[in-house]
Amino acid sequence: xxxxxxxxxxxxxxxxxxxxxxxxxxxxxxxxxxxxxxxxxxxxxxxxxxxxxxxxxxxxxxxxxxxxxxxxxxxxxxxxxxxxxxxxxxxxxxxxxxxxxxxxxxxxxxxxxxxxxxxxxxxxxxxxxxxxxxxxxxxxxxxxxxxxxxxxxxxxxxxxxxxxxxxxxxxxxxxxxxxxxxxxxxxxxxxxxxxxxxxxxxxxxxxxxxxxxxxxxxxxxxxxxxxxxxxxxxxxxxxxxxxxxxxxxxxxxxxxxxxxxxxxxxxxxxxx
Amino acid sequence: xxxxxxxxxxxxxxxxxxxxxxxxxxxxxxxxxxxxxxxxxxxxxxxxxxxxxxxxxxxxxxxxxxxxxxxxxxxxxxxxxxxxxxxxxxxxxxxxxxxxxxxxxxxxxxxxxxxxxxxxxxxxxxxxxxxxxxxxxxxxxxxxxxxxxxxxxxxxxxxxxxxxxxxxxxxxxxxxxxxxxxxxxxxxxxxxxxxxxxxxxxxxxxxxxxxxxxxxxxxxxxxxxxxxxxxxxxxxxxxxxxxxxxxxxxxxxxxxxxxxxxxxxxxxxxxx
Numbered sequence: 001x002x003x004x005x006x007x008x009x010x011x012x013x014x015x016x017x018x019x020x021x022x023x024x025x026x027x028x029x030x031x032x033x034x035x036x037x038x039x040x041x042x043x044x045x046x047x048x049x050x051x052x053x054x055x056x057x058x059x060x061x062x063x064x065x066x067x068x069x070x071x072x073x074x075x076x077x078x079x080x081x082x083x084x085x086x087x088x089x090x091x092x093x094x095x096x097x098x099x100x101x102x103x104x105x106x107x108x109x110x111x112x113x114x115x116x117x118x119x120x121x122x123x124x125x126x127x128x129x130x131x132x133x134x135x136x137x138x139x140x141x142x143x144x145x146x147x148x149x150x151x152x153x154x155x156x157x158x159x160x161x162x163x164x165x166x167x168x169x170x171x172x173x174x175x176x177x178x179x180x181x182x183x184x185x186x187x188x189x190x191x192x193x194x195x196x197x198x199x200x201x202x203x204x205x206x207x208x209x210x211x212x213x214x215x216x217x218x219x220x221x222x223x224x225x226x227x228x229x230x231x232x233x234x235x236x237x238x239x240x241x242x243x244x245x246x247x248x249x250x251x252x253x254x255x256x257x258x259x260x261x262x263x264x265x266x267x268x269x270x271x272x
Numbered sequence: 273x274x275x276x277x278x279x280x281x282x283x284x285x286x287x288x289x290x291x292x293x294x295x296x297x298x299x300x301x302x303x304x305x306x307x308x309x310x311x312x313x314x315x316x317x318x319x320x321x322x323x324x325x326x327x328x329x330x331x332x333x334x335x336x337x338x339x340x341x342x343x344x345x346x347x348x349x350x351x352x353x354x355x356x357x358x359x360x361x362x363x364x365x366x367x368x369x370x371x372x373x374x375x376x377x378x379x380x381x382x383x384x385x386x387x388x389x390x391x392x393x394x395x396x397x398x399x400x401x402x403x404x405x406x407x408x409x410x411x412x413x414x415x416x417x418x419x420x421x422x423x424x425x426x427x428x429x430x431x432x433x434x435x436x437x438x439x440x441x442x443x444x445x446x447x448x449x450x451x452x453x454x455x456x457x458x459x460x461x462x463x464x465x466x467x468x469x470x471x472x473x474x475x476x477x478x479x480x481x482x483x484x485x486x487x488x489x490x491x492x493x494x495x496x497x498x499x500x501x502x503x504x505x506x507x508x509x510x511x512x513x514x515x516x517x518x519x520x521x522x523x524x525x526x527x528x529x530x531x532x533x534x535x536x537x538x539x540x541x542x543x544x
Contacts (some may be wrong), residue, residue, distance in 0.1 A: 007346055019416070077282050105526065
C-alpha cells in the first residue's frame, strides 16, 4: 500500500511537471527553425535574443507596472474595506460579502467582457479616451480586491477589538492608534493579500485580453505568439520567471520555518 | 460605529466596476444594435445549443477526471508526516506559477503528431497516435490546468479529519472499503463540492484551451463569446446574451451542487 501510493504520487507529479520540464529544456535548444520537438544541442542563444527583444521587454515592463500599481491599490482599498465590513452588523455584512464573492464565482470571461463594455462605454462618454494601461489597472484592482479582503478579514476577527479602544482611552488619536495598534496585528494578512494580488495580476490573461485595447502585457504577447509559433525566447523568459518564483518561495518558506523555530525557542525559554 | 465608513470607497468601487458592468451585459443582451428592446439575441443563443452541450460535457468530464486523480493525491498528502505535507502541497502549487498559456502551449508540443509523446511511442515501436485537436486533448489541458483547484479543498478537509473517527469505524469491524464509503467520503463532502465548483466553472468557460488543443473543430462557449467581442463576427449584443446564459447556467449548476452540501461545515478554500 505504501509503495503503491508512492508510485501514484510519482505519476501525478510526472503529469504536473513534464510540460514544464519540456519548456525549460527547449529554452536551451540550439536551433534556428524554432522547432518545438527536435533537440539539436545546448545553447544560450534564446536568452541572448530575449534581452534584445524590445517587444518582450516592453510587455514585461507593462506587466510589472500594472501588477505593482493594482496590488498597492487593491491592498489599500481592500484592507480598509475589510475593516469596514468587520464593523458591520450581520445583514449589511452578508450583502457586502456576497458582492465580494461574486467576481470569484463568476466565470472570468464574463467579468472580462462586462468590464470591456463598461470601459468602451465610459471611454466614449468621456470622449477621446481608449483602453490601455488605465483600464487594465482598474480591472486588475477589481479582481484582486476580493482576495485581499478574504485574507485580511480573518486576522481582524482574531484581533481583540478592545485593543483599539484601549489605545484611544490612553489618549492616542484614532488615526495613529490604527497605524500603531491595528495595522501591526493584521499585517500578515495584508502582506499575504498583497502578494496574492501581485501574482494574480502578473498571471492574468482573460481579463487583460478584454480590457487591454492595444497595450501588450506578457500573457497577451504570449497569446499572440501561440497563434503562430512560439519563439523559444518565450521559453527562456518563462524559465527565468519560474526560477525567480522558485527562489522567492524558498526564501519565504525558510523565513517561516525560522520564525517558527524562534517562536518555539522563545516559548520554551518562557516556560523553563 | 465609525469603522463602517472604511468600507465606503470599496462599496463605490464595486458598484462602478462590478454591478454597473453586469447591468450593461443585461442591457446589451436585451437590445438591438440601435438600442431597441428585443428578445432576438436570447433566441439566437438557442442556435448554438450544440456548443453549450459540448462545453458542459467536456467540463463535466474534466471535472470527473480531476476528482478521480485529485482525491487520492489529497488523501495521500493528508496522511503523510506533517513536515512533508507542506512540501507536497507546495509541489502541487508550483506548476501554477508558470504562465497558464505557456503550460497549455507545452502540451501542444507534447501532443502534436510529430510531438514528443509520438516520437517516444514510435521509438518504442508502438506507432503514432493522433492526439492534438481532439476532445481528449482539450480534456487533458483542462485537467492539467485545474487539478490543483481540486486538490486544495480536498486536502484541507481531509487534513482536518479526526483520525480517531476512522479508527473507531475500524474497531467496530468495518472493512477498508466500507470505512472509505461510509466515513471518509461523507465527511469530505464539503471539500468535494468546492473542488467540483472550482474546476467546473473555469473549465466550462475556457476559451484558450479549446483553441490551442482542440483546433477549430471543438468550439466552446468561451470561444463563441470571444468571437462576438474581439473576433471575426463582431456583435456585442449577441455576445452579452451568450454571457448571460452562461452565467445563469453556472448559477444553476452551483445551486444544485449546494443542495448536496449540508451547509453546516464550511471546508475548502485555498490554504495559504
